Amino acid sequence: MRFDVLTLFPDLFSGYLGESLVKKAIQRNLIDVQLHDFRNWTTDKHKKVDDRPYGGGPGMVIMADPVVRCFEDLQNEGPPNHLVLLSPQGKRLDQKTVERFAKLPRLTLLCGRYEGFDQRVVDVLEPEEVSLGDFVLNGGEVAAMAIIDAVMRLIPGTLGDEKSHIDDSFSSGNRGLEYPHYTRPAEYRGLRVPEILLSGNHDRIHQWREEQGKKRTQERRKDLMDHEDSSDLDPNG
Numbered sequence: 001m002r003f004d005v006l007t008l009f010p011d012l013f014s015g016y017l018g019e020s021l022v023k024k025a026i027q028r029n030l031i032d033v034q035l036h037d038f039r040n041w042t043t044d045k046h047k048k049v050d051d052r053p054y055g056g057g058p059g060m061v062i063m064a065d066p067v068v069r070c071f072e073d074l075q076n077e078g079p080p081n082h083l084v085l086l087s088p089q090g091k092r093l094d095q096k097t098v099e100r101f102a103k104l105p106r107l108t109l110l111c112g113r114y115e116g117f118d119q120r121v122v123d124v125l126e127p128e129e130v131s132l133g134d135f136v137l138n139g140g141e142v143a144a145m146a147i148i149d150a151v152m153r154l155i156p157g158t159l160g161d162e163k164s165h166i167d168d169s170f171s172s173g174n175r176g177l178e179y180p181h182y183t184r185p186a187e188y189r190g191l192r193v194p195e196i197l198l199s200g201n202h203d204r205i206h207q208w209r210e211e212q213g214k215k216r217t218q219e220r221r222k223d224l225m226d227h228e229d230s231s232d233l234d235p236n237g
């Protein structure tokens with residue numbers, strides 16, 4: 001899968017792309033991440049990409065033209081391209097959206113800064129606007145990394161164990177929360193690992209984990225149980 005990231009700060013990505021699972025996925029050609037500084041698409045001799053807002057007020061607004069032309073140029077190369085604009089005003093990201101993105105051949109992530117984009121970026125390019133949550137970041141880069149991180153782990157071959165994302169919280173195999181995990185030692189500061197996990201009885205372990213996941217979901221995220229796909233999460237039903 002190919003990701004294109006449109007950003008004024010491409011260097012922010014070097015640490016993230018150079019480590020761990022993402023680095024391996026790039027090395028194995030499972031994902032390709034192309035960074036584009038849309039400042040290079042400005043026709044202004046000072047490479048200016050932002051200006052004061054019409055109507056007054058604080059901050060600077062990113063001008064439409066460099067962004068629109070940058071994306072249009074990218075459209076002309078490679079596979080079909082779905083554009084996501086990172087914005088606190090977008091639809092909140094969830095695992096279903098991540099699963100939908102993971103089926104695409106290519107995703108372009110547009111990162112804002114300052115007060116955000118001139119509205120005509122949205123009017124012309126008609127992106128899907130996506131938010132990381134109800135809070136305001138300095139820029140879209142951290143949100144873009146979060147999307148790459150969540151999407152890439154669904155691409156076959158990117159994880160050490162192919163099955164490890166199936167039971168993850170919110171995932172298609174489990175729309176609720178995952179069960180608690182334990183590892184060695186069997187006792188830590190007087191706290192024993194639940195005996196069932198040491199029993200070797202995989203049917204009972206599977207059942208215990210299912211129950212624990214449902215209990216957690218009930219206690220912490222009752223809203224997930226009201227979800228239409230989660231009717232089987234109700235521990236009483």
Ligand SMILES: C[S@@+](CC[C@H](N)C(=O)[O-])C[C@H]1O[C@@H](n2cnc3c(N)ncnc32)[C@H](O)[C@@H]1O
Pocket residue numbers: 085086087088089110111112113114115116117130131132133134135136137138139140141143
């Ligand atoms: C300081 S924010 C602009 C906020 C904007 N003035 C508003 O109130 O909606 C600058 C950029 O950070 C990114 N950003 C901020 N919060 C975000 C969030 N919750 N999710 C995704 N992107 C976010 C967007 O790309 C945005 O254009």
